[in-house]
Amino acid sequence: MRLEFTDEEQAFRKEVRCFLREQLSTDISDKVLNGYELGREEHLLWQRRLHERGWGGMGWPVEFGGPGWNSVQQYIFEEESALAGGPRLIPFGTKMVAPVIMAFGTAAQQQRYLPKISAGEEWWCQGYSEPGAGSDLASLKTRAVRDGDHYVVDGQKTWNTLGQYADWIFCLVRTDAQAKQQAGITFLLINMKSAGITVRPIVLLDGGHEVNEIWFENVRVPIENRIGEENRGWTYAKFLLGHERTGIAGIGIAKRELARLKRIAAQERQHGRPLIEDPLFAAQIAQVEIDLWALEITNLRVLAAERRSPAAGPEASILKIRGTEIHQSISELLMRAVGPYALPFRREAMEAGWQFDPTREPPGPRYAATLAASYFNQRKLSIFGGTNEIQKNIISKMIVGL
Amino acid sequence: MNFEFSDEQRQLHDAVERYLSEQYGFDRFKAIKGSAAGWDPAVWRDLAELGVLAITVPAAQGGLGFGPLETLAMMGDCGRSLLLEPVLSSAVIATAVLRAFADETPAAELLAAMATGEKIAVLAHFESGARYESQWVSTRARRTGESYRLDGHKAVVMHAGAADTLLVSARTAQETGDAQGVSLFLVPRAAPGVVLDAYPTVDGQRAADVYLQGVEVPAGSRLGLEGAALNPIEAALDIGLAALCADAVGVMQALVDATVEYVRQRQQFGHPIGRFQVLQHRIADMLVHLEQARSMSYLAALRCNDKDIGARRRALSAAKAVIGQAGRFVGQQSLQLHGGMGMTDELKVSHWFKRLTAAQLMFGDSDVHLQRYAELTRGC
Incomplete structure (x- = not known):
C-alpha cells in the first residue's frame, strides 16, 4: 500500500504541467482562477491546443485518435489543468457522445464525427431531459417518426447546457410509443442548424445563460444519423452513464477553489485580524479541507482498483455525492468570506470578457463580484447528472437490494 | 499509488480473522467482559501463537519487525470481534514506545517477553x-x-x-x-x-x-x-491512533453489514423495512461515511511513522476527525435503524456502538483534532 503515484505517473504529471505552462494563456487562466465564465471561442481555442498536442480526444483509445490515457492519467491531467486555471472540459463531445459513437456507431459515423470533436471544430450538446422527464428520464416524450430515409422529430428538450454554442445535439427520442418505457427509445445525432429547431435561453438564479429549452418542430433527421439500432437507444445512454466516472468528484477544481477560499479569507478582516484566524471560520475551512482529503483518497482508491477492472459498485455514486457536497460547501464559504460585499450583484462583472474599468471601481474587492452568483450556480451540482437522491437510490439498490 | 495489502499482510489478516471468527464469538466476548479480569489469558496465548503480539516487535527482540500496515491489516478484525484483550495498549502502543529504547537492555528484554505474550506493558x-x-x-x-x-x-x-x-x-x-x-x-x-x-x-x-x-x-x-521522553511518547501515541482508526473502521463495517441485514429481514406494514426510501438513503449515507473513514484509516497507517512531524500530525488529526464524525453517524444510525432492538444489550449492535463511542473519546475527539488540524495548517 502506498499513496504516491508511480515514477511514470509523476513523469506524466510533469509533462502535463509543462504543456500547461507553455500553452495556457494567462488571460484564460486568470478568468478561470477568478471564477469568470468563458465563452465559446475560448473553450474551442483550448480544445484546439489540446488537439495539436495529440490530447484532443481525452479518454479516447489511440485507434480513434485519442492519446490512449488510462483513468489515472486522465485524473492527473484534470487535476493539473484545474490547478493551473485551465478551462473545464465541456464533456458533451469528448466524454459523452464520442464514447457512444466509438462503441455503437458505424465506421462512417466514427470518421465523420470524431475528428471534428477532437479538433475543436464542432461543439456538441446533450438532448436528454424534458419538462416531464428529469430523474425519470425514460418517460421522455419527444417523438421521432420514420418518413422514408428520415426521422421527423417533434418535441421539447430542456436543461440543455450551452446549446446556444452547439453545432450538434445528441438526443434520446421515442420511436415506439407502444413499447415499454425504456424499449422504445432511439439515439439520434441532430444538426443544430436543421430547420425547425428553436433554442430558448433559460435564465438561472445567478442571472447567467447556461441552459436552454430546445424545441423540435418537424425536424428532419437523416437515418444515417441514428446510433445503432432503432429502439435500442436506452442501452447506449446507459453505457454512457457508466462510462468514465472517476473524474466525477472534481478533486482538482475543489483544491483550486479551496486555495482561493484561503487566499480570500486571509485578505478579509474581522476584528482587525485576517478572517482565516477566526477560530470558527478556520474550523469550517479545516472541515472542508479534511473532507476533501478523505474524498481524494477515496477517488485514488477507485482509480487504483480500476487499473484491474472497471468500477462496478457504488463508487461513482459515492464520489458524486461527496464531491458535489464539498464543492457546494466551498462555494458557500467563499461567498460568506466576503460578507456584505457578496451582496452587490452586477451581472457584467461576472461575464467572460469583462474588462476591469479603472474609472469605475467595483464596490468592495474585485474577487467578491462573482462569489454569490457562483454559490447560486453551484447548487446545480447536487441536481444534475442524477440528483444526489437518485445516487442514494443507486447505492441502496446495490447494497440493500430491495 | 496502490491500496492493496501485500501477500504477507493478507495472510496475517486472514489468520487473525479466522481465529477471531471461530474463537471469539459474541458469547465469548460477553463471558470475558463479565469475568473478573475482563480479559482472557488463553486468548492472549493464542494471539501470541498467531504472531499478533510480535508484529511490531523488532526482529532483534524476536519479533516480526513489521509496521503500521500490518497493524492496519488486522486491527479491523479486532474491532469487528470486539476484542477485549490489550492488543492496542500493549502490542501496538507500549511496543512502539519501547522500540524507541530497544538499544537499552531493560526495554529490549521487555519487548522480547511481550512478543511471546509472556509480559504485558x-x-x-x-x-x-x-x-x-x-x-x-x-x-x-x-x-x-x-x-x-x-x-x-x-x-x-x-x-x-x-x-x-x-x-x-x-x-x-x-x-x-x-x-x-x-x-x-x-x-x-x-x-x-x-x-x-x-x-x-x-x-x-x-x-x-x-x-x-x-x-x-x-x-x-x-x-x-532524562527529560527527553515526550517525543517518543507522542510518536507511539500516533501509531496507536492510526491503529485505533483501523479498529473503528472495522466496527463501522460490521455495523453497516448488520444494519443492511436487519432492514432486509425486519418486516413492518407487510414489507421489509429496507423498502422504505428514507431508510435506504440513510444506509447510503452510512456507506459514504464508512468509505471516507476507510480512506482516512489508510492515510493514518501510511503516515503515522512519517519523519516529518508536521505532516504526520496533519494526516493523523485529519484522519481522527473524519473517523470520529463517521463513527458517530454510522453508530447512531445503526442503532436508529435497528429500532428498539438496537437499544438492547442482547444485540451486538449496541456493543459496536459503544466501542465507536469509546474510540471517539480516546486520543482526542473530532473537535480536538479539527482544531489541531486548523492550527497545523494555518498559513498553508
Missing part, C-alpha cells in the same frame, strides 16, 4: 485535567542517589490491570505543560505505592486510574535520557 501517560494534551504531565520523579521516587496520578490508563509493567511518564524538570522535562520509567504494576482504581470502560474494556504514591524505582529503569 501499557503506557500510563495522560493525567487528570490534561484532557488530550500530551505535554500536560505533572507526575513527578525525584532522583535520590541511585533511584527515583514517583508521585502522581495517571488517568484512564487502558488495560492497566492486565499489565505487568507500566510505562510511566513523569516530570524530572520544568513545569506542567512544558514539552521538555518529561522522562519515562518502567514501573512494575505490583511495585509498592502503585495503587489502581480499576473499572470497565463504556465499551466493556478495562482501565484504571493509577496513583503513584512514593513509588521507588532504580535509576536503571529510566528509559532514554
Whole structure:
C-alpha cells in the first residue's frame, strides 16, 4: 500500500504541467482562477491546443485518435489543468457522445464525427431531459417518426447546457410509443442548424445563460444519423452513464477553489485580524479541507482498483455525492468570506470578457463580484447528472437490494 | 499509488480473522467482559501463537519487525470481534514506545517477553485535567542517589490491570505543560505505592486510574535520557491512533453489514423495512461515511511513522476527525435503524456502538483534532 503515484505517473504529471505552462494563456487562466465564465471561442481555442498536442480526444483509445490515457492519467491531467486555471472540459463531445459513437456507431459515423470533436471544430450538446422527464428520464416524450430515409422529430428538450454554442445535439427520442418505457427509445445525432429547431435561453438564479429549452418542430433527421439500432437507444445512454466516472468528484477544481477560499479569507478582516484566524471560520475551512482529503483518497482508491477492472459498485455514486457536497460547501464559504460585499450583484462583472474599468471601481474587492452568483450556480451540482437522491437510490439498490 | 495489502499482510489478516471468527464469538466476548479480569489469558496465548503480539516487535527482540500496515491489516478484525484483550495498549502502543529504547537492555528484554505474550506493558501517560494534551504531565520523579521516587496520578490508563509493567511518564524538570522535562520509567504494576482504581470502560474494556504514591524505582529503569521522553511518547501515541482508526473502521463495517441485514429481514406494514426510501438513503449515507473513514484509516497507517512531524500530525488529526464524525453517524444510525432492538444489550449492535463511542473519546475527539488540524495548517 502506498499513496504516491508511480515514477511514470509523476513523469506524466510533469509533462502535463509543462504543456500547461507553455500553452495556457494567462488571460484564460486568470478568468478561470477568478471564477469568470468563458465563452465559446475560448473553450474551442483550448480544445484546439489540446488537439495539436495529440490530447484532443481525452479518454479516447489511440485507434480513434485519442492519446490512449488510462483513468489515472486522465485524473492527473484534470487535476493539473484545474490547478493551473485551465478551462473545464465541456464533456458533451469528448466524454459523452464520442464514447457512444466509438462503441455503437458505424465506421462512417466514427470518421465523420470524431475528428471534428477532437479538433475543436464542432461543439456538441446533450438532448436528454424534458419538462416531464428529469430523474425519470425514460418517460421522455419527444417523438421521432420514420418518413422514408428520415426521422421527423417533434418535441421539447430542456436543461440543455450551452446549446446556444452547439453545432450538434445528441438526443434520446421515442420511436415506439407502444413499447415499454425504456424499449422504445432511439439515439439520434441532430444538426443544430436543421430547420425547425428553436433554442430558448433559460435564465438561472445567478442571472447567467447556461441552459436552454430546445424545441423540435418537424425536424428532419437523416437515418444515417441514428446510433445503432432503432429502439435500442436506452442501452447506449446507459453505457454512457457508466462510462468514465472517476473524474466525477472534481478533486482538482475543489483544491483550486479551496486555495482561493484561503487566499480570500486571509485578505478579509474581522476584528482587525485576517478572517482565516477566526477560530470558527478556520474550523469550517479545516472541515472542508479534511473532507476533501478523505474524498481524494477515496477517488485514488477507485482509480487504483480500476487499473484491474472497471468500477462496478457504488463508487461513482459515492464520489458524486461527496464531491458535489464539498464543492457546494466551498462555494458557500467563499461567498460568506466576503460578507456584505457578496451582496452587490452586477451581472457584467461576472461575464467572460469583462474588462476591469479603472474609472469605475467595483464596490468592495474585485474577487467578491462573482462569489454569490457562483454559490447560486453551484447548487446545480447536487441536481444534475442524477440528483444526489437518485445516487442514494443507486447505492441502496446495490447494497440493500430491495 | 496502490491500496492493496501485500501477500504477507493478507495472510496475517486472514489468520487473525479466522481465529477471531471461530474463537471469539459474541458469547465469548460477553463471558470475558463479565469475568473478573475482563480479559482472557488463553486468548492472549493464542494471539501470541498467531504472531499478533510480535508484529511490531523488532526482529532483534524476536519479533516480526513489521509496521503500521500490518497493524492496519488486522486491527479491523479486532474491532469487528470486539476484542477485549490489550492488543492496542500493549502490542501496538507500549511496543512502539519501547522500540524507541530497544538499544537499552531493560526495554529490549521487555519487548522480547511481550512478543511471546509472556509480559504485558501499557503506557500510563495522560493525567487528570490534561484532557488530550500530551505535554500536560505533572507526575513527578525525584532522583535520590541511585533511584527515583514517583508521585502522581495517571488517568484512564487502558488495560492497566492486565499489565505487568507500566510505562510511566513523569516530570524530572520544568513545569506542567512544558514539552521538555518529561522522562519515562518502567514501573512494575505490583511495585509498592502503585495503587489502581480499576473499572470497565463504556465499551466493556478495562482501565484504571493509577496513583503513584512514593513509588521507588532504580535509576536503571529510566528509559532514554532524562527529560527527553515526550517525543517518543507522542510518536507511539500516533501509531496507536492510526491503529485505533483501523479498529473503528472495522466496527463501522460490521455495523453497516448488520444494519443492511436487519432492514432486509425486519418486516413492518407487510414489507421489509429496507423498502422504505428514507431508510435506504440513510444506509447510503452510512456507506459514504464508512468509505471516507476507510480512506482516512489508510492515510493514518501510511503516515503515522512519517519523519516529518508536521505532516504526520496533519494526516493523523485529519484522519481522527473524519473517523470520529463517521463513527458517530454510522453508530447512531445503526442503532436508529435497528429500532428498539438496537437499544438492547442482547444485540451486538449496541456493543459496536459503544466501542465507536469509546474510540471517539480516546486520543482526542473530532473537535480536538479539527482544531489541531486548523492550527497545523494555518498559513498553508
